[in-house]
Amino acid sequence: MLLLIPGPVTTDARVKAAGAQDYAPWDNDFRQLYRQVCEGVLAIAQAEPEEHVALALPGCGHFAVEAAIRTFVPPGGRLLAPSTGAYAARLQKLAGDAGRVAVPLHVGATERVDPQAVAAALERDPSLTHLALVYSETGSGICHDVPELARIAHALGRRVIVDAVSAFGALPLELRALPAVDAVVLTANKCLEGLPGAAFAVARRDSLEAARGNAGSWSLDLADIYQHTLAPNAGPRFTPAAPALAALAVALELYREEGREARLARYTANMRTLYDGVIGLGLTPYLPPQLQGPIVVNVHAPDAPTWHLQLFVDALKQRGYVLSNFYNTEEPTFRVGCIGAFGADQMRQAVDAMGAALRDIGITRERAGLSRFIPQPLTA
Structure with missing residues (x-):
């Protein structure tokens, strides 16, 4: 896991x-x-x-x-x-x-x-x-x-x-x-x-x-x-x-x-991979790029009737990834940590698993709902 x-x-x-x-x-x-x-x-x-x-x-x-x-x-x-x-x-x-x-x-x-x-x-x-x-x-x-x-x-x-x-x-x-x-x-x-x-x-x-x-x-x-x-x-x-x-x-x-600067660079690469990846899934990051830190990315919950955080967490866990099953923001979100002993390639695989987990609960890119702002990819 x-x-x-x-x-x-x-x-x-x-x-x-x-x-x-x-x-x-x-x-x-x-x-x-x-x-x-x-x-x-x-x-x-x-x-x-x-x-x-x-x-x-x-x-x-x-x-x-x-x-x-x-x-x-x-x-x-x-x-x-x-x-x-x-x-x-x-x-x-x-x-x-x-x-x-x-x-x-x-x-x-x-x-x-x-x-x-x-x-x-x-x-x-x-x-x-x-x-x-x-x-x-x-x-x-x-x-x-x-x-x-x-x-x-x-x-x-x-x-x-x-x-x-x-x-x-x-x-x-x-x-x-x-x-x-x-x-x-x-x-x-x-x-x-x-x-x-x-x-x-x-x-x-x-x-x-x-x-x-x-x-x-x-x-x-x-x-x-x-x-x-x-x-x-x-x-x-x-x-x-x-x-x-x-x-x-x-x-x-x-x-x-590794050193502090290299560790921060690795976490930042994880964050950028995740941030751009969830946009690719049709989702909206909670923060605009200029405010997004390298530790954790919060993502707005999909604007879809079949969305349920625990179902999403369970579907993702079946694929080998564990997310928090709660949110700390006023609006419903899910949060993804970018820290730990892994790198951007593993985060890229995790984003793919998120897309599959969303499909498991009936949410496609077209139904995810990019409705709050038009996010710009960090790697653009």
């Missing part, structure tokens, strides 16, 4: 093999592997080891997002959270449930965050101590200019938390050049092409020291996790997702061999 979702992703056979073994988390060899993985994540973030640290915690990306909010924003604190889509809405909910106040900033469903609007909102409300951003919004497919927005926050004396869960390892990031960023959160199972179960926060050491006592949760206290790392021969604080971390160690070796 090829996973065409924006995470967990299809992984290399060597990564799977590493995750198929048993590991003792407190064994000295595993402690060394654990530290090597954290150092590898820190290097990808282009952070300064003297100023930053990579902290691992079990769970999905939402665990790391909540941990960052709880750790760096004190109880009752206020943060500006641009409403970029479904995952920004989840960030806002996590903040609210943790007793923090997430102040939304309206962003159109098919718009990027406006730097001037962010600056104006921060200037209007001095009680907003933090700006919380989603780098790649998989609910829409749009990637936002997080480095530029972080620089604006820095100029206004505010701190920044970045949800880079579906962006880390592909989109540009140089933490050493972004001193306002308290933390960037990520997971193993997206652009790093590891297995699910391990989340990370790359955070500033001085911010972690200043944040002790904020979290109100022992499990999700990044400041406490950081203190644990300072002990000699430190390993995981609690039982980690050991197979996922061991698999990530292999995935990071493969990442270093």
Whole structure:
């Protein structure tokens, strides 16, 4: 099966093999592997080891997002959270449930965050101590200019938390050049092409020291996790997702061999193949070309009476491809991930399978309905 979702992703056979073994988390060899993985994540973030640290915690990306909010924003604190889509809405909910106040900033469903609007909102409300951003919004497919927005926050004396869960390892990031960023959160199972179960926060050491006592949760206290790392021969604080971390160690070796720019180029080629391919099937991408990011492509549901998302997903799965059976947009769509251990040739075959799956449920190109805008192929 090829996973065409924006995470967990299809992984290399060597990564799977590493995750198929048993590991003792407190064994000295595993402690060394654990530290090597954290150092590898820190290097990808282009952070300064003297100023930053990579902290691992079990769970999905939402665990790391909540941990960052709880750790760096004190109880009752206020943060500006641009409403970029479904995952920004989840960030806002996590903040609210943790007793923090997430102040939304309206962003159109098919718009990027406006730097001037962010600056104006921060200037209007001095009680907003933090700006919380989603780098790649998989609910829409749009990637936002997080480095530029972080620089604006820095100029206004505010701190920044970045949800880079579906962006880390592909989109540009140089933490050493972004001193306002308290933390960037990520997971193993997206652009790093590891297995699910391990989340990370790359955070500033001085911010972690200043944040002790904020979290109100022992499990999700990044400041406490950081203190644990300072002990000699430190390993995981609690039982980690050991197979996922061991698999990530292999995935990071493969990442270093490929390089970030080459990985991003491969994902972009996947995206272009998919974008043009669905147009060829008579379907309409959710975003115009100038807004389409390389991580996930959302596609408007066919304007046909026989359309049913689950039937389409089931028909495609019979051909060896797995799609999400839900959508995160206001209008019905289906979304296709462009990340994982595969290339444009496999995406081309997947598009052919989509056409066959559509025919299985009674939808031909002529009946698919290109009704929303006339999309231009990206390769034109």
